[in-house]
Amino acid sequence: MSTQPEHPTLLIPGPIEFDDAVLQSMGHFSQSHVGAPFVATFGETLSMLRKLFQTDDPASQPFVISGSGTLGWDLVSANLAEPGDDVLVLHAGYFADSFADCLQTYGAKPTQLKAPIGSTPQLPEIEKALKERKYKLLTITHVDTSTGVLTDLKPISELVHRVSPETLVIVDGVCSVGSEEIEFDKWQLDGVITASQKGVGCPAGLSISMFSGRAIKTFQNRKTPPASYFASFKNWLPIMQNYEAKKPSYFATPSPQLIHALHTSLTQILSRPLSERFAAHREASQKVKKAVADLGLKQVAPNPAEQANGMTAIYLPENVTVPVLLPNLLKKGVIFAGGLHKEIATKYIRFGHMGVSVTDPKRDDIGRAIEVLKSGLSDAGHQKA
Amino acid sequence: MSTQPEHPTLLIPGPIEFDDAVLQSMGHFSQSHVGAPFVATFGETLSMLRKLFQTDDPASQPFVISGSGTLGWDLVSANLAEPGDDVLVLHAGYFADSFADCLQTYGAKPTQLKAPIGSTPQLPEIEKALKERKYKLLTITHVDTSTGVLTDLKPISELVHRVSPETLVIVDGVCSVGSEEIEFDKWQLDGVITASQKGVGCPAGLSISMFSGRAIKTFQNRKTPPASYFASFKNWLPIMQNYEAKKPSYFATPSPQLIHALHTSLTQILSRPLSERFAAHREASQKVKKAVADLGLKQVAPNPAEQANGMTAIYLPENVTVPVLLPNLLKKGVIFAGGLHKEIATKYIRFGHMGVSVTDPKRDDIGRAIEVLKSGLSDAGHQKA
Structure with missing residues (x-):
């Protein structure tokens, strides 16, 4: 029952x-965000995300930040693109328009490759676009929540690595992580952003993402400072690394209750x-x-x-x-x-x-x-x- | 028990x-973020915030956004300041440094007025500073969590309105809303940003703020677009207004569980x-x-x-x-x-x-x-x- x-x-x-146990974790008694018990829970949660994203490259970096899935677009736009950088946005519905809008806010120049409603851009047109201009990033909406269109990540990532190997492959996985197969390492992805309330099985309120070592290096080699404060890798990177190493660390107060719920959900998901x-x-x-x-x-x-x-x-x-x-x-x-x-x-x-x-x-x-x-x-x- | x-x-x-009932609300069963029951809960929550902040000016605008207290700095910096704008930051501890850092990220020019550790800037020096330069904003940390220093808002706001009436009075109330008296209207404040997990009595995960009609007008008269996507008033203003009018609306998915917990806590607070x-x-x-x-x-x-x-x-x-x-x-x-x-x-x-x-x-x-x-x-x- x-x-x-x-x-x-x-x-x-x-x-x-949501599962009963996940909702019960939401009501966890109050804990210090820098106390050993919660630091352990947060650290384990970050490590479990590596398994969910199927990455065992130690250079991959998970982030869990209080916010909506939308915040993931800011993470990408404010840290990986610099003003003037070209970004190729594969459009399969409503959400590519918004991602492009976010990129533009931070000064990047998004070019949308639009497919007819109900479908997704095809490989030959993507190849053509990649050959026309040097793109810093290519973004893919894995599942567009507005249309239910699935875009096959693997062949696109292979294409990018063949035709434009310096372009980072970024995935909007808000409506796919946990419900669609994603092999972060094997498919050579550079970033997957998602939220807690869909396939991940935890109430809304968390922005969850995984970035490759290559993406983190791109951030570290920026010529301009990150263009956001709350969404800045500079502020969050040491925090995530410390939590995963079970060391207390502070930039902004995380939500122990949401992290407990995510921990419970990931434990259930990874038990099979x-x-x-x-x-x-x-x-x-x-x-x-x-x-x-x-x-x-x-x-x-x-x-x-x-x-x-x-x-x-x-x-x-x-x-x-x-x-x-x-x-x-x-x-x-x-x-x-x-x-x-x-x-x-x-x-x-x-x-x-x-x-x-x-x-x-x-x-x-x-x-x-x-x-x-x-x-x-x-x-x-x-x-x- | x-x-x-x-x-x-x-x-x-x-x-x-946290109170038992608040923690129980965290485990609320899943609801659609655009369904009538949750829209009503969110709308009531926004209206209750007006009472907590003691404002009955209909032009005042509450915001509740998934995020940490820190996100409030981005709201101020990305929407109310424009690149090059001077901001006077009253420094009473650790958190003014971070607020200044955030302002700078978005191109504003913060000037910190520092008090010795354990105290807060005094009225004569604030008056002197306000007369030296035209400041777009003045920021006050109401209670600095690092030092426990309280800054008296009312005389500072009176001073600003007398000496530099165009300067917006912005309060970092992360460690004060709900535990210290704040009279938003009477004290003529333009912005108070806070978080859920302190005096407001709801688990962490929500950025909560109140802005005056004057602040919203300042935003609407910007010469440059807001410098953030996730923290943009342009994206959130219609959403908050719609929710409060009990109309469904979508920019980013809110956390029904956190909003229920906030609703419970505010109901308790306002019952006396x-x-x-x-x-x-x-x-x-x-x-x-x-x-x-x-x-x-x-x-x-x-x-x-x-x-x-x-x-x-x-x-x-x-x-x-x-x-x-x-x-x-x-x-x-x-x-x-x-x-x-x-x-x-x-x-x-x-x-x-x-x-x-x-x-x-x-x-x-x-x-x-x-x-x-x-x-x-x-x-x-x-x-x-």
């Missing part, structure tokens, strides 16, 4: 449903092989996608190779509207999300299937949500439901 | 001990007159300060008018060292903090007395801590103990 009170099941692409976790997400995703097809509905991402495993963006039938459907689904006990991509926002809904909702055998969140979706569409007059 | 497991009492100048709360802090503080004097010890802040009511920084007797004393006090069940001000760090300890430890009649945290301190000093050979 769950210790949580009965509540509608939250199946949006983040925040997700990561391959099983990713397989569970693929399996749940296939179940959702089959149900969507059986309902005669289309996904925003039509190409199966470009469909995320942690969420599905579903076009509604012509006569069903978001403001009618979603409140009815809520009455039936499930919360889905509306559209987010400006150009099509009113035409689709988003179904998140990450974390305990897909990995906990005691839950049948996904099966139940599919039934609720069918029933809601039927109420709205959709014939195939 | 507390629902928290037995643990050493945390009496550092933040994080503080604020004047009682500040009186309770003054009373506890006097009790601690009397015990310190009775022990023959000196405070880092010698002048009673410049002593904080939420913490006390205490010089140790010559033969007692921090690394010997603090672990022994921990064994006796109380956690105090070591020194933080670089020049005197090894010579003093800090005793935090904020929040439920002073307001909850079911607790005797302060009385017990005083006994523990006496006993620890006696163990260390201090004769007056």
